[in-house]
Amino acid sequence: MSDLTTPNLHIDADKQDISVRATGVWIVQQLAARGRLDEIGKQLAHVHSKNNSDNDKVHWDLSGITRLDHLGAQFFWNLWGKKPPNHLQLGVGHDALFERLAQLGDVGLLKSPPLRFAWLYALGGALFRFSDHVVGFIQMLGQLALDTGKLIKHPLRGPWREVSANVFHIGAQALGITALVGFLIGVVLSYLSSQQLRLFGADIYIVDILGLSVIRELGPMLAAILIAGRSGSAITAQLGVMRVTEELDAMLVMGIPHGFRLILPRVLALVIAMPLIVVWTDVMALIGGMVSAKNALGLSYSFFINTLPAAVSLPNLWLGVGKGAAFGLLIALTACHYGLRIKPNTTSLGEGTTASVVTSITLVILADAVFAILFKDVGI
Amino acid sequence: MAMMTENIIEIRNLWKIYSSSVIHQDLNLDVHRGEILSLVGGSGSGKTTLVRQMIGLEQPTRGKVKVFGELMDGSVSQHVENARNRWGMLFQHGALFSSLTVFDNIALPLRELKTLPENLIHDLVMLKLDMVRLLSADADKMPSDLSGGMVKRVALARALALEPELLFLDEPTAGLDPESCESFVSLIRTLQSALGLTIVMVTHDLDTLFELSTRVAVLAEKHVIICASPKEVLALPHPFIQSFFLGERGQRAMTALNLRKP
Numbered sequence: 001m002s003d004l005t006t007p008n009l010h011i012d013a014d015k016q017d018i019s020v021r022a023t024g025v026w027i028v029q030q031l032a033a034r035g036r037l038d039e040i041g042k043q044l045a046h047v048h049s050k051n052n053s054d055n056d057k058v059h060w061d062l063s064g065i066t067r068l069d070h071l072g073a074q075f076f077w078n079l080w081g082k083k084p085p086n087h088l089q090l091g092v093g094h095d096a097l098f099e100r101l102a103q104l105g106d107v108g109l110l111k112s113p114p115l116r117f118a119w120l121y122a123l124g125g126a127l128f129r130f131s132d133h134v135v136g137f138i139q140m141l142g143q144l145a146l147d148t149g150k151l152i153k154h155p156l157r158g159p160w161r162e163v164s165a166n167v168f169h170i171g172a173q174a175l176g177i178t179a180l181v182g183f184l185i186g187v188v189l190s191y192l193s194s195q196q197l198r199l200f201g202a203d204i205y206i207v208d209i210l211g212l213s214v215i216r217e218l219g220p221m222l223a224a225i226l227i228a229g230r231s232g233s234a235i236t237a238q239l240g241v242m243r244v245t246e247e248l249d250a251m252l253v254m255g256i257p258h259g260f261r262l263i264l265p266r267v268l269a270l271v272i273a274m275p276l277i278v279v280w281t282d283v284m285a286l287i288g289g290m291v292s293a294k295n296a297l298g299l300s301y302s303f304f305i306n307t308l309p310a311a312v313s314l315p316n317l318w319l320g321v322g323k324g325a326a327f328g329l330l331i332a333l334t335a336c337h338y339g340l341r342i343k344p345n346t347t348s349l350g351e352g353t354t355a356s357v358v359t360s361i362t363l364v365i366l367a368d369a370v371f372a373i374l375f376k377d378v379g380i
Numbered sequence: 381m382a383m384m385t386e387n388i389i390e391i392r393n394l395w396k397i398y399s400s401s402v403i404h405q406d407l408n409l410d411v412h413r414g415e416i417l418s419l420v421g422g423s424g425s426g427k428t429t430l431v432r433q434m435i436g437l438e439q440p441t442r443g444k445v446k447v448f449g450e451l452m453d454g455s456v457s458q459h460v461e462n463a464r465n466r467w468g469m470l471f472q473h474g475a476l477f478s479s480l481t482v483f484d485n486i487a488l489p490l491r492e493l494k495t496l497p498e499n500l501i502h503d504l505v506m507l508k509l510d511m512v513r514l515l516s517a518d519a520d521k522m523p524s525d526l527s528g529g530m531v532k533r534v535a536l537a538r539a540l541a542l543e544p545e546l547l548f549l550d551e552p553t554a555g556l557d558p559e560s561c562e563s564f565v566s567l568i569r570t571l572q573s574a575l576g577l578t579i580v581m582v583t584h585d586l587d588t589l590f591e592l593s594t595r596v597a598v599l600a601e602k603h604v605i606i607c608a609s610p611k612e613v614l615a616l617p618h619p620f621i622q623s624f625f626l627g628e629r630g631q632r633a634m635t636a637l638n639l640r641k642p
């Protein structure tokens with residue numbers, strides 16, 4: 001039990017006085033051992049119950065402590081109610097620790113009092129944050145318009161290198177995943193529809209159903225959701241890390257405006273890349289549907305391809321591609337908006353990226369509904 | 381004192397090679413218990429890399445690094461885990477957790493022990509803050525709202541949280557004003573005498589170097605060219621040492637040294 005290293009208390013109580021003698025090593029590693037502090041606390045509770053009125057009667061002898069650190073000292077200090085006891089004997093060199101504690105006195109964290117009507121504050125805060133986002137978004141849109149004007153005036157001075165790099169990262173590198181997802185969705189959609197159509201003997205309408213739904217709705221939506229998850233998050237994180245590492249400030253100091261060099265190229269890249277990805281996804285989904293239609297209904301590939309132009313009129317394609325460009329714009333703006341608002345800490349980075357993806361997908365779906373209403377008479 | 385040389389760190393024939401460039405070549409170094417060893421060398425000479433190998437953040441390409449008698453080869457054992465609680469590190473750029481407040485940053489290593497009561501942790505954190513001369517009003521701030529020198533001091537407080545026996549300081553005084561440097565030097569000295577700390581310190585600051593170091597290890601030509609008391613180091617006729625210590629800047633600091641040790 002009384003091993004040389006473990007912190008130990010020896011309590012001797014005679015009629016009048018209590019002497020508490022501490023021995024061993026009172027340092028963090030020892031005191032933090034599981035249960036050790038509880039054990040010591042129990043022993044001391046004993047002291048206090050014996051003599052709870054009068055601190056005068058307790059003699060503290062800490063001279064047997066071989067090593068003492070701030071945790072050990074603080075432990076005793078708290079026991080004594082943050083002042084030295086009347087009868088105290090310290091080990092060699094240990095008085096400096098207690099002197100420091102005495103000097104420090106009792107400082108606490110300033111705790112702000114709990115708010116009444118906390119929910120009202122929360123509501124107000126949420127409203128202000130929301131309006132702040134809306135204003136920020138509109139400002140960015142305005143800045144984007146100005147930057148675009150600047151680009152049209154001096155096209156040669158545009159950030160074309162950044163644009164092309166972004167088209168590559170956002171567009172070219174997303175071809176694989178969009179192809180896979182598009183193809184699979186095409187297969188599933190075609191398979192399910194063909195089973196229904198066969199019931200009515202309307203097999204050949206599979207081309208109309210697939211063509212219209214993929215080109216007008218599914219292609220742009222699929223592409224937008226994939227790109228929002230893949231590239232929207234990447235843009236937000238990139239800008240966020242640039243904030244953390246103060247690169248954004250460095251750019252401003254060098255007179256490089258964020259709008260023209262960071263936002264514009266990303267927006268441009270997405271507006272260029274998205275329609276192309278939409279077409280690519282459309283093609284892949286239609287191929288998937290075609291393969292599936294051949295298996296399920298026995299429709300030949302050549303029949304499918306020949307009927308497609310008649311089944312889906314050209315405006316549908318333009319609508320799909322146009323939606324792609326609009327979604328691209330939305331995704332890029334949302335991603336940049338959240339990216340530039342990230343505060344220089346890791347939590348904010350995570351929250352910003354999540355919010356960016358969630359918001360851009362929501363916005364894309366909202367925009368899609370608006371498109372559906374606006375163009376309900378076109379191409380059908 | 382010179383007789384009892386227990387080695388806390390032993391580095392033997394260490395090589396560190398990054399893809400193509402050799403950083404350390406056949407490097408040997410011992411750190412004795414209770415001393416303050418300063419590591420000096422030009423920028424990019426591999427001081428930080430050496431310290432990172434001592435604490436096991438990076439593995440040597442060849443050779444051995446032993447700390448508290450444990451081989452630091454990247455294997456995770458209970459011994460290495462225990463050793464890890466016995467040292468603290470002050471990173472060159474602070475490495476504070478950006479999403480935690482100053483208070484929580486310092487409390488983190490204490491809370492990780494999972495056995496200390498929260499009120500004791502609170503008192504200890506306030507004590508550590510006071511030790512590095514920060515105000516209790518700073519405790520609520522986020523790391524991004526601190527000045528560069530304050531980041532250093534919070535990082536030092538965090539490194540000291542577990543009362544380590546061995547402390548690694550990577551450029552502790554870079555970015556501090558002269559007065560803070562002074563108080564840092566006196567803080568380190570009191571800590572060292574009160575807790576018997578062993579300190580490995582990377583520094584470019586000659587004042588701090590001469591004020592504190594028991595021994596100085598000079599890193600040049602990819603290895604330690606000399607590791608000895610400041611006086612002996614100064615006496616070595618090596619071009620790096622001549623230019624590093626004996627420039628005008630060095631002369632001034634040396635005057636201070638001579639005043640201190642007549």
Ligand SMILES: Nc1ncnc2c1ncn2[C@@H]1O[C@H](COP(=O)(O)OP(=O)(O)OP(=O)(O)O)[C@@H](O)[C@H]1O
Nearest residue numbers: 398399403421422423424425426427428429430472
């Ligand atoms: N992860 C790494 N990969 C490749 N090279 C590295 C890596 N880390 C460090 N280096 C190289 O090792 C060399 C030493 O770096 P180190 O950070 O140790 O220098 P230092 O002596 O601490 O310099 P300073 O005084 O400027 O802090 C540098 O040339 C650096 O480029």
Ligand SMILES: [Mg+2]
Nearest residue numbers: 427428472550
């Ligand atoms: Mg370094």
